[in-house]
Amino acid sequence: MRAAYIVDAQQWMNGFTFSVDVQVRFSETDLNGHVNNTVIFTYFEYARIEYLKALNLMKDLADPTTENMTVVADIQCDYIKQVFFDEVLTIYVKTASVGKSSLDLHYMVKNANDEICFTGRGTLVQMNYKTGKGAPLSEKEKKLLLGK
Structure with missing residues (x-):
């Protein structure tokens, strides 16, 4: 694979344990008849939200009374194989790293033939609503994101 964030492709692929289908x-x-290149980002968003819900983190992220919000700081997609109407895709998501107030997620999208169609990565940052500055992730959040 050509993506700079993938050092060892097999090890990288083996690190995914969560997935959703679309x-x-x-x-x-x-x-x-092939999927528009911008749609992949909505697939990433759907998978990211389902991943965070599975980790029991989405409730806190969507709480309107919270002091913090989570924003996408950057996101990228590497297009490997064309995808067409009516195909079923499996979108995998994993936490690649966690910082003080940010986390890096990686994505892998496979078709029904188990072929990789897209890979991606993106950084989420937790920010304070009032200050607009980074807000530290809790130790509980970090542990959940790192699978500990």
Whole structure:
């Protein structure tokens, strides 16, 4: 694989334990019938939210009374294989690293033939609503994100 964030492809692939499926809808395709390149980011978002829900972190992130919010600081996708209307994709998500107020997530998308179609990574940052500055993740959050 050509992505700079993947050092050892087999080890990287083996690190994924969480996944969700999506089916490519007609409205997500272009005139050639393949998925529009921007749609992959909505698949990443869906998988990211389901991943955080599975870790019991989404309730806190979506609480309107909280002092902090989580924002996507950056996100990227590497396109490997075309995907077409009605295909079922499995989107894998894992925590690659956790910092003081940020975390780096990695994504792998496979088709029904177990072929990698897309890979990706993105940084989430927890910020304080009032100050707009980074807010530290709790030790509990860090442990959940690192699978400890």
